[in-house]
Amino acid sequence: MAAAPATAPARALVSSSSSPSRGVNFRSGTSHLNLRAAAASASAPGWRRRDPAVSVAAGSAQSALGALAVYPKVDTLLDSVKWDSKGLAVAIAQNVDTGAILMQGFANKEALAKTISTKKATFFSRSRSSLWTKGETSMNFINVHDIFLDCDRDSIIYLGKPDGPTCHTGAETCYYTSLYDALQGSKPNEDRQVTTTLYSLEDTISRRQEEVTEGSGKPSWTKKLLLDNQLLCSKIREEAGELIQTLLENEDRSRTASEMADLLYHAMVLLRVKDVKMEEVLEVLRKRFSQSGIEEKASRNKS
Amino acid sequence: MAAAPATAPARALVSSSSSPSRGVNFRSGTSHLNLRAAAASASAPGWRRRDPAVSVAAGSAQSALGALAVYPKVDTLLDSVKWDSKGLAVAIAQNVDTGAILMQGFANKEALAKTISTKKATFFSRSRSSLWTKGETSMNFINVHDIFLDCDRDSIIYLGKPDGPTCHTGAETCYYTSLYDALQGSKPNEDRQVTTTLYSLEDTISRRQEEVTEGSGKPSWTKKLLLDNQLLCSKIREEAGELIQTLLENEDRSRTASEMADLLYHAMVLLRVKDVKMEEVLEVLRKRFSQSGIEEKASRNKS
Numbered sequence: 001m002a003a004a005p006a007t008a009p010a011r012a013l014v015s016s017s018s019s020p021s022r023g024v025n026f027r028s029g030t031s032h033l034n035l036r037a038a039a040a041s042a043s044a045p046g047w048r049r050r051d052p053a054v055s056v057a058a059g060s061a062q063s064a065l066g067a068l069a070v071y072p073k074v075d076t077l078l079d080s081v082k083w084d085s086k087g088l089a090v091a092i093a094q095n096v097d098t099g100a101i102l103m104q105g106f107a108n109k110e111a112l113a114k115t116i117s118t119k120k121a122t123f124f125s126r127s128r129s130s131l132w133t134k135g136e137t138s139m140n141f142i143n144v145h146d147i148f149l150d151c152d153r154d155s156i157i158y159l160g161k162p163d164g165p166t167c168h169t170g171a172e173t174c175y176y177t178s179l180y181d182a183l184q185g186s187k188p189n190e191d192r193q194v195t196t197t198l199y200s201l202e203d204t205i206s207r208r209q210e211e212v213t214e215g216s217g218k219p220s221w222t223k224k225l226l227l228d229n230q231l232l233c234s235k236i237r238e239e240a241g242e243l244i245q246t247l248l249e250n251e252d253r254s255r256t257a258s259e260m261a262d263l264l265y266h267a268m269v270l271l272r273v274k275d276v277k278m279e280e281v282l283e284v285l286r287k288r289f290s291q292s293g294i295e296e297k298a299s300r301n302k303s
Numbered sequence: 304m305a306a307a308p309a310t311a312p313a314r315a316l317v318s319s320s321s322s323p324s325r326g327v328n329f330r331s332g333t334s335h336l337n338l339r340a341a342a343a344s345a346s347a348p349g350w351r352r353r354d355p356a357v358s359v360a361a362g363s364a365q366s367a368l369g370a371l372a373v374y375p376k377v378d379t380l381l382d383s384v385k386w387d388s389k390g391l392a393v394a395i396a397q398n399v400d401t402g403a404i405l406m407q408g409f410a411n412k413e414a415l416a417k418t419i420s421t422k423k424a425t426f427f428s429r430s431r432s433s434l435w436t437k438g439e440t441s442m443n444f445i446n447v448h449d450i451f452l453d454c455d456r457d458s459i460i461y462l463g464k465p466d467g468p469t470c471h472t473g474a475e476t477c478y479y480t481s482l483y484d485a486l487q488g489s490k491p492n493e494d495r496q497v498t499t500t501l502y503s504l505e506d507t508i509s510r511r512q513e514e515v516t517e518g519s520g521k522p523s524w525t526k527k528l529l530l531d532n533q534l535l536c537s538k539i540r541e542e543a544g545e546l547i548q549t550l551l552e553n554e555d556r557s558r559t560a561s562e563m564a565d566l567l568y569h570a571m572v573l574l575r576v577k578d579v580k581m582e583e584v585l586e587v588l589r590k591r592f593s594q595s596g597i598e599e600k601a602s603r604n605k606s
Contacts, residue, residue: 073486090393090407099402099499104393104458116482148497150477151470155407157478157497167454174453175460179419183376194451194460196402197585198501201592233547240543240566244536247573256577260570261587263543267563270550274559282500284564289504 074116078109082154091156093121093134093166096145097282099196102166103134103174107156112147119144121158140164161283198278201265205272225269232270239263377419381412385457394459396424396437396469399448400585402499405469406437406477410459415450422447424461443467464586501581504568508575528572535573542566 081089091107094100105123107115111131114122118133121142125132135141144160167174171190178192186192195203204222211217212226225232243259245251271278384392394410397403408426410418414434417425421436424445428435438444447463470477474493481495489495498506507525514520515529528535546562548554574581 073488077482077485092395092404092407094402094404094497094499097500099397101395101397101404101460104395104453116486146497147482148478149480149482150407151472151474151479152477153480155477157404159497159499169454171454174455174458175451176454177452177456179380179450179452182380183419185376194397194449194462196397196462197400197589201588204592229550233551236543236547237540240539240570243570243573244539247532247577248536253577253579256574256579257583257587260574260579260584261591263570264567264584265588267543267546267566270546271559271563274550274556276556276559276563280560281563281567284560285504285568286500288564289507 074113078113080153081109081112081149081156082152083109084154088124088126089154089156091121091123091158093142093158093160093162095279096159096161097286098199098279100173100199101175101194102142102162102172105132105134112156115144115158116147119160121160134166135163138164138168140166142166202268202272202278205269209272222269225266226273229273232266232273235266236263236270239266377416381416383456384412384415384452384459385455386412387457391427391429392457392459394424394426394461396445396461396463396465398582399462399464400589401502401582403476403502404478404497405445405465405475408435408437415459418447418450418461422463424463437469438466441467441471443469445469505571505575505581508572512575525572528569529576532576535569535576538569539566539573542569 083089087108088106089108089112090104091111092104093102095102106126107122108124111122111124114120114131114133120133120135121144122131122133124130133141140163142158142160142162144158146159148157148159149155150157165172167176167190169190171193173193175194176190176192177188178186178194181192182188205226208217208220208222209226212223217223225235239259239262243256243263246253246256246259268278271281386392390411391409392411392415393407394414395407396405398405409429410425411427411434414425414427417423417434417436423436423438424447425434425436427433436444443466445461445463445465447461449462451460451462452458453460468475470479470493472493474496476496478497479493479495480491481489481497484495485491508529511520511523511525512529515526520526528538542562542565546559546566549556549559549562571581574584
């Protein structure tokens, strides 16, 4: 299906100056400190900034692929991917903040080159035999912060932030058909997204709030908390105190995990009352680190 | 490569009684409450338990595929997957607690059937033209809690808990080659895993602790906290208070997100001091929900 893609785009790659993405990695240290913030402030005390050799052509009208700056090693890199007999590799888009797998498609060399340069997740459409940038129709781009290859170099993760729902159905991700649900006769339901633990908990708390509003369902501790701000606040204080106690009184580390779970759960009920998503909290953390660092902020505020 | 797989395994699927996996979903409510806990306690007040039609053949010596219980709809389900011309679909294994993408392979009908029945992530090895259960050599199985299909029904997520590192190199996941790092000349480094925001933050805090031990790196707020338990505890109390204040004083929701970020960061520094991983905290939350529910526990403790 996919012919061997042209290599020309690989020779001149540029980061679009209009790209809203900020490639960020919080790791630090001699061997793997990375703060990749293509257009972020240069001052990041305590963090080594690693600009991925991108020159930003401010105001350039040229397309990303035809523009100025060059990654000298990009040809070698693109050739090192183990493209299959059709010139393709699996490409998975993952939400940088929540970890949600948004969609999976295929990339050819040109699609990967375009993703590296534009920082918009781009795939090769096997049905249309052409490049396809997710969002080019819906405007729900996936703004790529980092790209990973697996150990076999034939599978790619586009780690990024979606501008909106990824699925063409309007669902947040394309994965909303649970096989075990289907085996029980349930029809696919876009509200029944694949979710990992933290977001399953968040969904449960949301559901409890809906039940409170509707007056449905059984009594539960979550509902009690949702209905009583004073109780909720006193519980958060109490759980914070119990977490602290595990440190000050040198309690077993399993106690720490348990108390942190309590604190997290109760704090997430407060988030629900205030209509704040955990994804927003993580975005705050990510942006702080990518700008001046939470450490610096905290230090400024307190010292 | 892959011949059309035998359909026999699809006709008699059973959940192994020895499977340690617990399929859990925290969602609730009329339309999509799910608590899938194949062998968990039947009493889950406030949660509807959805056993995926599995009869557990306790003490049975029969193999999972040859055993007793039957999903009557499994043939239809397996036939509804859009297998490619080789009878394959992409299968992605994801950590149920952290959201980390562990590995990506391919499944044929038989591999998917075996995964449904054994709850161990199973793939079709294209190089060996045979089924391959991840962990059959290393014993690092991926214990599957749920399985999702995408909107096109040609891409599968195995949502599960790994028993140990997934990559054959011993790395936690197979994705440790950052393309932007590679473009700057960095060699792949198994410590440089693909990580989403929460785990990038956790890594950064760990790195700060290593620097404290080594006496290297610049001064930072995180290091100050790591070295002063009293300061750390007073900060956690303070941040919990500030989060609460956003509710009691009806502050803007952006304040709530910001204060929650502060609380989470400081609490994660305490986790680091106590050598507790966020993944352990999430596991506690998941297990509580899959047993009697955090709500019930909290209610029991307090009322």
